[in-house]
Amino acid sequence: MRSRHLPRRSFVLAAAGAVVLGLGSACGGDGGQGPAARTGASLAVVATTMQLQDFARQVGGARIEVTGILGPDDEPHAYEPTPSDAEALADADVVVENGANLDEWLGDLLANAGSQARRVTAADGIELLPTEEEGFPGDPHVWHDPDHAKAMVDNLARGLAAADPEGTATYRRNATAYKARLDRMADRIRATFAPIPAGRRDLITTHDAFGYFVRAYQLNQVGTVLASVSTEAEPSGQQVRKLVDAIRAQGVQAIFTEAAVDASLERQIAEEAGAAVSTSLYADGLGPPGSAADTHVKAELANAEAMAAAWRP
Amino acid sequence: MSAAITVDGLGVSFGARTALEDVTFAVPAGAFVGVLGPNGAGKTTLLRALLGDVAHSGRLDVERPVAYVPQLSHTQDAFPIDALGVVLMGTYPRLGWWRRPSRTDREGARALLDRVGLADRARTPFDELSGGQRQRVLLARALAQQGRVMLLDEPLSGADARSRELVLDVIAEQCRRGGTVLMTTHDLAEAARVCDRMLVLNRALVAEGSTEDIFTEDVLRRAYGGDVLVLDGRPALIDDPHHHDRSPERLPWSG
Amino acid sequence: MEWLTDPWTSEIMRRAFAEAIVMGAVAGALGCFVLVRGLGFLGESVAHTLILGVVIAFLLGGPVALGAVGAAAGTVALSSLLAADRRFSVDVSMGVLLPSCFGLGVTLIALTDGYRARLEDTLFGAILGVTDLDLALAAAVALVAAATLLLAGKELALVSFDRPMAQAMGYRVGLLDLLLFALVTLAAVVALRAVGNVLLTAMLLGPALSARLLTRTWWPMVATAAALGTLAGVLGLYWSWSSAVGGGAAIVLVVATMFVLVAAGRAAVAVTRVAR
Numbered sequence: 001m002r003s004r005h006l007p008r009r010s011f012v013l014a015a016a017g018a019v020v021l022g023l024g025s026a027c028g029g030d031g032g033q034g035p036a037a038r039t040g041a042s043l044a045v046v047a048t049t050m051q052l053q054d055f056a057r058q059v060g061g062a063r064i065e066v067t068g069i070l071g072p073d074d075e076p077h078a079y080e081p082t083p084s085d086a087e088a089l090a091d092a093d094v095v096v097e098n099g100a101n102l103d104e105w106l107g108d109l110l111a112n113a114g115s116q117a118r119r120v121t122a123a124d125g126i127e128l129l130p131t132e133e134e135g136f137p138g139d140p141h142v143w144h145d146p147d148h149a150k151a152m153v154d155n156l157a158r159g160l161a162a163a164d165p166e167g168t169a170t171y172r173r174n175a176t177a178y179k180a181r182l183d184r185m186a187d188r189i190r191a192t193f194a195p196i197p198a199g200r201r202d203l204i205t206t207h208d209a210f211g212y213f214v215r216a217y218q219l220n221q222v223g224t225v226l227a228s229v230s231t232e233a234e235p236s237g238q239q240v241r242k243l244v245d246a247i248r249a250q251g252v253q254a255i256f257t258e259a260a261v262d263a264s265l266e267r268q269i270a271e272e273a274g275a276a277v278s279t280s281l282y283a284d285g286l287g288p289p290g291s292a293a294d295t296h297v298k299a300e301l302a303n304a305e306a307m308a309a310a311w312r313p
Numbered sequence: 314m315s316a317a318i319t320v321d322g323l324g325v326s327f328g329a330r331t332a333l334e335d336v337t338f339a340v341p342a343g344a345f346v347g348v349l350g351p352n353g354a355g356k357t358t359l360l361r362a363l364l365g366d367v368a369h370s371g372r373l374d375v376e377r378p379v380a381y382v383p384q385l386s387h388t389q390d391a392f393p394i395d396a397l398g399v400v401l402m403g404t405y406p407r408l409g410w411w412r413r414p415s416r417t418d419r420e421g422a423r424a425l426l427d428r429v430g431l432a433d434r435a436r437t438p439f440d441e442l443s444g445g446q447r448q449r450v451l452l453a454r455a456l457a458q459q460g461r462v463m464l465l466d467e468p469l470s471g472a473d474a475r476s477r478e479l480v481l482d483v484i485a486e487q488c489r490r491g492g493t494v495l496m497t498t499h500d501l502a503e504a505a506r507v508c509d510r511m512l513v514l515n516r517a518l519v520a521e522g523s524t525e526d527i528f529t530e531d532v533l534r535r536a537y538g539g540d541v542l543v544l545d546g547r548p549a550l551i552d553d554p555h556h557h558d559r560s561p562e563r564l565p566w567s568g
Numbered sequence: 569m570e571w572l573t574d575p576w577t578s579e580i581m582r583r584a585f586a587e588a589i590v591m592g593a594v595a596g597a598l599g600c601f602v603l604v605r606g607l608g609f610l611g612e613s614v615a616h617t618l619i620l621g622v623v624i625a626f627l628l629g630g631p632v633a634l635g636a637v638g639a640a641a642g643t644v645a646l647s648s649l650l651a652a653d654r655r656f657s658v659d660v661s662m663g664v665l666l667p668s669c670f671g672l673g674v675t676l677i678a679l680t681d682g683y684r685a686r687l688e689d690t691l692f693g694a695i696l697g698v699t700d701l702d703l704a705l706a707a708a709v710a711l712v713a714a715a716t717l718l719l720a721g722k723e724l725a726l727v728s729f730d731r732p733m734a735q736a737m738g739y740r741v742g743l744l745d746l747l748l749f750a751l752v753t754l755a756a757v758v759a760l761r762a763v764g765n766v767l768l769t770a771m772l773l774g775p776a777l778s779a780r781l782l783t784r785t786w787w788p789m790v791a792t793a794a795a796l797g798t799l800a801g802v803l804g805l806y807w808s809w810s811s812a813v814g815g816g817a818a819i820v821l822v823v824a825t826m827f828v829l830v831a832a833g834r835a836a837v838a839v840t841r842v843a844r
Contacts, residue, residue, distance in 0.1 A: 234693065235815070236815065236818070237808035238808065238809055238812060240578070240580055264697045264699050265580075265697025268583075364736045364738075365738065381736045383732065387731070389728060391606070391780075392725075392729040394786055402726050406738060406739075410719050436784075454733075458737070
């Protein structure tokens with residue numbers, strides 16, 4: 001998991017953010033849907049992560065207009081909000097956040113935007129896995145566990161219903177339908193992994209985001225050394241050495257990185273350790289709209305397929 | 314003997330300002346010429362033009378390479394180099410790219426340092442030398458350039474007696490060997506004493522010739538403005554604005 | 569003796585060593601010019617402009633190293649154009665251009681999807697994980713630097729020591745300056761990959777500073793700086809191999825320690841001389 005408190009990154013992004021602010025809101029809210037025109041009596045819902053944006057659309061249907069904040073390549077941990085985000089929040093009826101400190105930046109933004117929105121925390125009531133990252137009460141990537149995803153959907157439905165009581169029945173209905181889809185997704189994922197012996201299901205990723213996924217589908221998380229190697233300021237020779245040794249010792253087949261990350265070090269580590277590199281996991285976000293992984297279900301299936309493909313003998 | 318330096322209608326301007334205007338003169342080989350004139354007269358500009366350092370109109374004919382000893386050295390103090398190294402730099406244009414100074418070059422440089430009385434300072438860092446010593450090193454560097462023509466900008470001003478003697482000695486030797494030396498100065502008395510010929514500049518060439526030709530009231534007035542006093546029929550320069558502490562000089566007067 | 573040979577068993581480390589050795593020598597040697605001409609800002613500014621090239625390379629999907637070279641070439645070319653107008657000296661024009669490029673680069677980063685992942689690399693270097701292209705680039709830069717110093721080393725020294733005299737001697741000092749800046753820029757490109765934007769100036773100036781205290785004359789200083797840079801590269805990587813200190817950071821820390829030791833050593837010698 002990337003550290004939120006990397007001061008140097010924040011400094012540079014703050015500097016960049018200052019410039020971008022000057023350039024105005026045309027650039028803000030990249031991958032999320034732009035502020036939608038309010039049509040009739042629909043509820044204005046702002047959702048932080050792409051998964052939540054997806055859930056919200058599924059549950060809310062035609063009764064709501066969803067505006068997203070994070071885009072395909074934004075990092076929830078260190079996101080710097082833009083003026084258009086503030087604008088969207090100011091107009092929102094409901095704000096859906098992940099919780100567990102993943103969207104810690106939201107609090108100030110809501111206050112500054114003068115938002116009257118009702119706040120829905122999707123991860124409410126979900127028991128978190130422990131995490132080594134500072135600043136987090138637990139691992140916030142809860143959506144990767146299908147059961148947790150269902151709980152999030154329920155929280156969402158309740159929240160929407162509280163803001164829009166007339167739509168309660170609709171929300172409940174949509175939620176139930178979507179939860180069934182999540183169940184089918186989970187079944188398919190299990191089926192994908194079934195042929196692969198338990199001993200080969202070793203997951204090393206650049207990003208400590210798959211703790212729940214690993215537990216839900218009975219995979220092996222081989223440490224988080226790779227995270228420090230790839231996302232912190234600079235790996236040390238010792239870290240690289242330990243990782244190579246660990247990969248070799250465990251007989252790991254493949255290292256997984258995320259799409260759009262320059263993976264030259266990961267590739268070299270894999271090569272030295274005799275493993276393959278796969279570069280197509282969706283950890284924090286989803287694919288861009290129109291891509292093969294632009295919904296949560298599609299992204300999870302893609303993740304499973306990428307892993308299985310790497311592990312298949 | 315063909316002239317070592319021929320200047321014909323030389324003009325130099327910096328933007329709107331005319332520094333030199335229609336200067337024409339010729340200097341034979343082996344001559345020691347003093348270039349006189351008040352500040353701003355264009356003395357340094359003339360030297361720079363002779364070096365080929367400034368754009369000019371008119372014709373310039375100088376036997377290259379031209380060695381040069383500037384008035385102030387604008388050297389980078391942070392650069393680590395000893396006196397010998399500085400002298401050796403004078404050989405670079407001769408050597409061309411790629412080649413490095415040979416042992417012969419180094420021995421020659423040592424000899425030149427000896428010539429200027431700094432043999433024991435060959436290994437002293439340049440920035441640890443005194444002002445006078447630095448000037449002597451630069452003189453040695455100019456000699457290392459082995460130019461037939463040597464230009465010196467105010468080499469005598471501010472120098473101690475020993476340095477002045479040394480400089481004049483070196484110059485005399487150059488001229489004996491057929492070299493040509495041009496020296497700017499505002500020390501009229503000394504110039505009169507040591508130079509064969511003089512050029513008097515005040516943006517234009519006011520006069521050219523021997524001591525007698527130069528030190529007339531008319532020439533001095535035209536060069537220095539109104540600061541000329543005539544005493545007993547002899548003109549004297551008073552109140553030279555650049556040497557406030559000097560009393561009026563008695564100028565040598567032949568006959 | 570295993571600790572000595574151990575790192576060399578790792579392909580990743582071997583490549584890192586290769587990069588560090590070349591980079592240390594090039595940055596050390598050329599850093600001497602940066603030091604004596606008071607061009608510390610140049611190293612810093614060049615570092616900043618390289619961000620722009622790196623981002624553009626990323627946007628175009630090309631290798632980051634080439635982006636850095638492209639930015640370097642671009643700014644040297646632009647500076648020479650500016651310098652053709654005699655009102656600007658090359659270092660002034662570069663001093664204006666380069667920070668602007670940095671601003672532009674940072675802006676592009678903010679607007680670019682998916683770039684942040686490697687911002688740390690650009691800022692702090694990633695000597696572990698250097699690609700073949702990086703190594704080839706470093707080797708090429710070293711060759712160019714060596715050839716230039718062999719061909720025009722004394723002229724570059726002359727123009728660094730006494731620019732007016734060089735001009736009086738008939739050298740085209742503007743071109744020589746440009747040549748020097750181009751070399752320094754190339755050195756910065758290589759050092760960028762190894763130690764990153766933030767630490768690049770330390771790599772340029774550190775070995776040169778230490779060498780200045782250890783030598784009396786110019787070429788011994790350049791050679792010493794190159795040697796110290798290389799030594800720091802090797803020692804730093806050994807340190808990183810057996811600790812949690814990142815590769816580039818370790819190298820720069822060794823550079824800094826070297827300087828402190830040399831300076832303290834000289835002070836101690838001076839004090840004992842006085843005491844006698």
